[in-house]
Amino acid sequence: MEHRKAFASATALSLVMASGALAQELTIATVNNGDMIRMQGLSSEFTEATGIELEWVILEENVLRQRVTQDIATSGGQFDIMTIGMYEAPIWAERGWLVSLDGLPEEYDVDDILPAMRAGLSFEDSLYAAPFYGESSMVMYRTDLMEAAGLEMPEEPTWDDIAAAAAAMHSDEVNGICMRGRAGWGENMAFIPTVANSFGARWFDEDWNPQLDSPEWLEAVTFYNDLIQEYGPPGAANNGFNENLTLFQQGRCGMWMDATVAASFVTNPDESVVADSVGFALAPNRDGVDRRANWLWAWALAIPAGTQQEEAAMEFINWATSKEYLELVAEREGWANVPPGSRTSLYENPNYAEVPFADMTLRSINAADPNNPTVDPVPYVGIQFVAIPEWSGIGTLAGQEFSDMVAGRQTPEQALERAQALVQDEMEAAGY
């Protein structure tokens, strides 16, 4: 009797365990960006082919970042795949928080990933996050307004060209130029450091001494501030990506400098009243400086160390960042909606070459070199960020100072002086 009971419960237990193993389920944390929504929509094909069910946890960007950091630092094991950025990838890989993607199959063709993206997402020559889509920044401008002003935008403009164009297009109805002003390391501090690079400024010298008191920084920040005060929209100190996107789509900006991924939004006639009169140019530089103001970023998929489902997670990444996935999107939603900036083969595809912003996106990405972000040598990697754990704190604090400057509460000199002091304190506290 006892034996039979024991046998029955053992059978029941093994059945439960077996059914658990059969219904494999991956939990994926991501953000609500258009390309991710498309991936979510198409993912039923993956489930059909593999039998692996997917649970999506979609969060606001800052919440996502906090949530995945907290989970990975405490080995919470809540997620099997995380959407992370170029800033986190090398830092987390170094700490052993991520599974190396060396195990991806041959057909995945890791060499096809754009070199800049691969470099930014690797640690010690191993890829730790697969780029789902990548971006740089560029100038988007109104071709109709430029024509009316009798100006022509060079493909490789200098800051003087940009200032002249802003002055010419600025009117009561239209703001000459829209740029980010809202405080935050992923907001204005994605943009201002690229301006600094293009004026030859750097965050730190080779011994990690903060350099915000240099003349280059002053020149860069003064230029940015003058431009946004004279030709920017009112309340620019509160504007981030979405606010400027709204303004541009309504026809309220002559120019907008921001992420290359915006190109597909501003040229979409369903959303944008200026869809058929948008031109693209490389991010500018100061005449004579051998660096342009363009950043490099990727939204990438990574597997946290400690997941119980490494193999299935690898399988999903192999699907979502593959060449076949790009073709699947093209087939269903058209080439303009294919996630940009991840693979070389996409830019070699003649169909994709017809997309109006394809060429400028690729050129912008290729113009970005995270290992040599500015003219002088630096001890850090990263263009619009410094790939050290302290950066998010530093960026947030300094971003507040620059946002206050745009709001007219302090001068560029004061903002830089205070930012320099803040950065110095943070770095000393961190033991540099």
Add this chain to the structure above:
Amino acid sequence: MARTVTAQRKAINTGVAWVIGLLIFFPILWTLLTSFKTEAQAIADPPVWFFFDWTLENYRVVQERSNYTRFLWNSIYIAGGSTILGMLVAIPAAWSMAFVPSNQTRNILLWMLSTKMLPAVGVLYPIYLIFIQLGLLDSRFGLTIVIMLINLPIMVWMLYTYFKEIPTEILEAARMDGAGLREEILFVLTPMAIPGIASTILLNVILAWNEAFWTLNLTAARAAPLTAFIASYSSPEGLFYAKLSAASTMAIAPILILGWFSQKQLVRGLTFGAVK
């Protein structure tokens, strides 16, 4: 003597009250309107008010993309569960403090309130680690317990205030008639305190429903309530205001309806004891 109020003054007061009321209600109205617009109309400048092609498209998309029912059920479970559990603890606690106070009662009450002054993020990591150890991450049960504990001080305080209003003589009379502790609480105190208990329950359901720090931090996919549902429609690179509005409307509708039907109780409960 009551003050005489002139008709003119009354009209002004009514007018001012309406203006303030509408100002407070405006964001909700705007969210509701936006949820029926297209994404282009949602960001139109000048803004579109009432005359546009009303569409249910956003609701359709939200329904298609998210499992609303699961989020809703999680919200009901967490808000309901934490309130029921909390009341089971708070009623006896408030009873003892109101009717058999000791020298320390006042201190205990203040100490309980002091836990509300601690910023939640200060205890995030300890609680997260405890949750990992106990396997409670992303579970409705774990979240229910945390929300219950967070709201417990408010429950005890509210009930304590109501119980204090009840004359002890009535309870003494019940005791003289032979009522034990259980009967006293269940058959004498509770019926008299029903308005207070009802408004405490209502307020706590609302607080638990709207709680967005712990519900976002301690859940992933399975236990996520409607707060996570709203959060999933905010986008760093893309404009989805209309869909976000539709999701928000769907998330706040149940609690708004509940509040509407019970507003008498709620107002009475919240102002009770304020004019002593």
